[in-house]
């Protein structure tokens with residue numbers, strides 16, 4: 363998508379649609395007023411009215427985009443309205459889109475168009491021409507063109523990062539497996555990140571018996587990716603750390619999942635995808651922070667060498683785990699990744715992201731991620747960033763009493779606590795591997811992927827959830 367900022371009154375290119383942001387209570391006269399009068403368009407948020415060949419307008423097509431109440435029109439509203447404008451005309455056959463009326467939120471409107479126009483089409487070879495998006499250029503009318511252009515630079519870096527995450531999550535599991543995922547992350551070195559990849563032999567030396575057990579039934583070698591961005595003035599300052607569950611495919615292992623919907627388990631690496639995208643964003647905008655991203659990359663498969671229900675594993679922490687269900691594999695991966703993270707980097711805090719449990723979807727649905735934290739300041743900062751970026755988080759409890767659900771008869775703990783509070787006992791399990799470090803766990807099982815999507819900036823499929831909110835938290839609270 364080619365994006366430009368233009369002054370009001372700039373010439374309109376050929377084959378252009380104009381989208382005009384309007385508000386509830388605005389009055390419209392002439393032919394546009396007539397069109398509005400013949401419809402139920404009120405200017406409410408998310409509404410559009412498509413007017414073809416309106417008299418007295420330069421554009422062959424005018425789309426009114428409702429943005430709700432004028433005094434609630436902020437950067438996020440501008441972003442969503444611009445995305446809605448793009449969605450309204452994307453397959454219209456026209457090639458360019460001009461957006462008017464975003465006031466001084468032109469850069470954010472551009473972000474909206476960038477995010478809405480994301481598409482993963484590399485495996486389509488015969489899509490009909492009239493099904494393909496036709497809009498390839500967007501120009502946004504800005505009060506101050508130079509200022510808009512400057513304000514867009516960090517937002518463009520964010521959009522690139524979110525696209526990177528969406529690409530990783532969308533890739534099929536025959537293409538994206540631990541080693542190929544690690545190789546894509548290694549390519550981020552071109553942005554100035556430092557990336558180390560550990561294979562199974564190195565992880566075995568570190569004693570990562572928990573993570574390695576999950577991958578042992580797969581012919582794909584498990585990997586641990588360590589991504590470093592040391593952008594603070596003081597390179598010895600304690601880093602902030604992010605850890606992602608990267609189960610590139612989750613069959614359930616010997617506790618195998620039912621066939622129906624199993625294909626969705628290609629996105630069980632959404633947490634690792636988000637952490638990789640976050641590191642991309644930090645490097646892309648040269649964030650003044652020291653940050654570490656750790657990805658536990660495995661494939662959970664059943665075969666003759668697979669781990670079994672009943673196995674007892676010894677984790678890097680020394681704690682032992684009785685496996686009762688090989689489908690509760692994400693926590694086994696994170697147990698070693700979290701322990702390694704705090705042991706090696708002594709971070710200020712750790713935030714892990716994981717498509718960890720179906721139970722979080724039952725509890726809070728598909729518009730919120732569960733947020734567990736052992737530290738109030740970290741929780742407050744996460745929730746504030748969640749609000750600012752409109753990526754929903756809901757605080758969940760870590761009740762000590764529920765730990766008894768994961769007591770084992772023969773080991774330090776079991777890997778599942780049964781159905782009651784399934785997302786909570788998963789979080790309590792993880793807490794045993796953070797060694798008292800300030801930590802938060804985001805259970806993103808309901809939000810990493812959506813079909814259909816519920817927000818205009820996120821096409822159906824991979825959302826990239828987490829990148830924005832963590833980038834925001836770092837920017838507002840941990841830089842400088």
Ligand code: BES
Nearest residue numbers: 630687689690717718719720721778807
């Ligand atoms: N990857 C799944 C969780 C999941 C389920 C994510 C549905 C997205 C949609 C995870 O590894 C898993 O299988 N969890 C089990 C845990 C159970 C065996 C204790 C679950 O949620 O059923």
Ligand code: MN
Nearest residue numbers: 612689690691
């Ligand atoms: Mn599983």
Ligand code: ZN
Nearest residue numbers: 609612630692
């Ligand atoms: Zn899983």
